[in-house]
Amino acid sequence: MDFDMLGLAPRLLAKLPELGISDPTPIQTQAIPHALNGRDVMGLAQTGTGKTLAFGLPLLDALMKNGSKPAPRTVRGLVLAPTRELAKQIADNLKPFTHGTHLKVGIVVGGAGIHGQIQRLERGTDLLVATPGRLIDLIDRRAVDLSQAQFLVLDEADQMLDLGFIHALRKIAPLLAKKRQTMLFSATMPKQMAELSSAYLNDPVRVEVSPPGKAADKVTQEVHFIEQSNKTGKLIDLLKSHRSELALVFARTKHGSDRLMRQIERAGVDAVAIHGNKSQGQRERAIRDFRDGRIKVLVATDVAARGIDIPGVAFVYNYDLPNVPENYVHRIGRTARAGKEGQAVALCAPEEMGDFRAIEKVMKLSVPVASGQPWEVSGTSPAGRTRRRGGGNGGGGHKGGAPRVGKPANSGAPSGKPQRRRRRAGGGGR
Numbered sequence: 001m002d003f004d005m006l007g008l009a010p011r012l013l014a015k016l017p018e019l020g021i022s023d024p025t026p027i028q029t030q031a032i033p034h035a036l037n038g039r040d041v042m043g044l045a046q047t048g049t050g051k052t053l054a055f056g057l058p059l060l061d062a063l064m065k066n067g068s069k070p071a072p073r074t075v076r077g078l079v080l081a082p083t084r085e086l087a088k089q090i091a092d093n094l095k096p097f098t099h100g101t102h103l104k105v106g107i108v109v110g111g112a113g114i115h116g117q118i119q120r121l122e123r124g125t126d127l128l129v130a131t132p133g134r135l136i137d138l139i140d141r142r143a144v145d146l147s148q149a150q151f152l153v154l155d156e157a158d159q160m161l162d163l164g165f166i167h168a169l170r171k172i173a174p175l176l177a178k179k180r181q182t183m184l185f186s187a188t189m190p191k192q193m194a195e196l197s198s199a200y201l202n203d204p205v206r207v208e209v210s211p212p213g214k215a216a217d218k219v220t221q222e223v224h225f226i227e228q229s230n231k232t233g234k235l236i237d238l239l240k241s242h243r244s245e246l247a248l249v250f251a252r253t254k255h256g257s258d259r260l261m262r263q264i265e266r267a268g269v270d271a272v273a274i275h276g277n278k279s280q281g282q283r284e285r286a287i288r289d290f291r292d293g294r295i296k297v298l299v300a301t302d303v304a305a306r307g308i309d310i311p312g313v314a315f316v317y318n319y320d321l322p323n324v325p326e327n328y329v330h331r332i333g334r335t336a337r338a339g340k341e342g343q344a345v346a347l348c349a350p351e352e353m354g355d356f357r358a359i360e361k362v363m364k365l366s367v368p369v370a371s372g373q374p375w376e377v378s379g380t381s382p383a384g385r386t387r388r389r390g391g392g393n394g395g396g397g398h399k400g401g402a403p404r405v406g407k408p409a410n411s412g413a414p415s416g417k418p419q420r421r422r423r424r425a426g427g428g429g430r
Helices: 010-018 026-036 051-066 084-098 114-122 132-140 157-162 166-175 191-200 228-240 254-266 280-291 325-332 350-363
Strands: 041-044 075-080 105-108 125-130 151-155 181-186 205-208 219-225 246-250 271-274 297-300 313-318 342-348 369-371 386-388 404-406
Touching: 010 051, 010 084, 026 041, 026 051, 026 181, 026 205, 041 051, 051 075, 051 084, 051 125, 051 151, 051 181, 075 166, 084 105, 084 125, 084 280, 105 114, 105 132, 114 125, 114 132, 125 132, 132 166, 151 157, 151 191, 157 166, 157 181, 157 191, 166 191, 181 191, 228 246, 228 254, 228 313, 228 342, 254 271, 254 297, 271 280, 280 297, 313 325, 325 342, 325 350, 342 350
Parallel strands: 041 181, 041 205, 075 125, 075 151, 105 125, 151 181, 219 342, 219 369, 246 297, 246 313, 271 297, 313 342
Antiparallel strands: none
16 A cells, blocks of 8 residues: 555655655554544554654644644644653654644653743644653643643553553643544553553554564574673673674663673773663764764663664664563564664573563563573562473562572573574564
């Protein structure tokens, strides 16, 4: 199906080829017609599948057809995103479609000067992209009026739940116009998502193009079972084996990210770190240097798992495994973008074995082993999930994880470049 068959305004269709966009992705093909008809939409698709235009194009189409200009401090449409990076990415993707029109796309995020944001909001905004925390600050200062907003989009809604933004959403949503169109997009479908949908969507159309918990089909995965104390050396050896390619490394904590970045740099590999303690300017410079290839290694916490759209990322390393298994899917979704192939490498320490088994359970696959042997774990995690010897569906990780019962027969972890020809794990469309 072509874009011109979806019913979009000619002005938007004319912009697509200028921006190098030819054919709609599956999520766009399914979601756009329903959104143009004014239906509430719940879209489920993995990262990198074109969700931004799936809701952004029909949203801009409706705003263009309305023709009116927003009153001072008012907003006509609102997009909520869980992280600054994702909010900026959404705004950057949509702004080119408004060139030459009366529409104004604004963005408000934490880590940036609030007074400048207040001044820009004073003029009125057609479409505002915001992180919940900063938007609440602006609402409390009476700098923005949402009563005229007839469109609401919740992007990466599952991560909003993970980050505790549900309380902010409960405060924000009632401030919008009662008669509105709401769209919710997510990469996974946790139990709370159904509750979120019933609370904020009215008879929504559900569109799904990739089963939740599945990795992109061009991501090749592997795991190294290795002691925590040996992880840094192993990671550095792997990074040195592909110096010319971009690698994204995930660590669990802010301080851990900085420490790991310094260790990588001392080993002679240029690296930069981003996390919640960095200012917005620092984060943007780091991502720009990484995207442009001036820095080959970006060390990040999960703040970057959903806000980085860089087609050139060839490797994703899970230096620390995530406590939430769905976050693993989001992390490795940073590679194999724009039709390219990518490699996802996990480093699993004994205390992370429960987290690793939980990841495999969610993804419904066994990740190929590159070195070492699976750790044996037993006991019960603080969350009450039983970990059985050799596997199970546990969790916990570093925080109160079950004790290690045994060691693998072969704990050595030979260094070297990950094997790109290793069989692909995971499936599902992009």
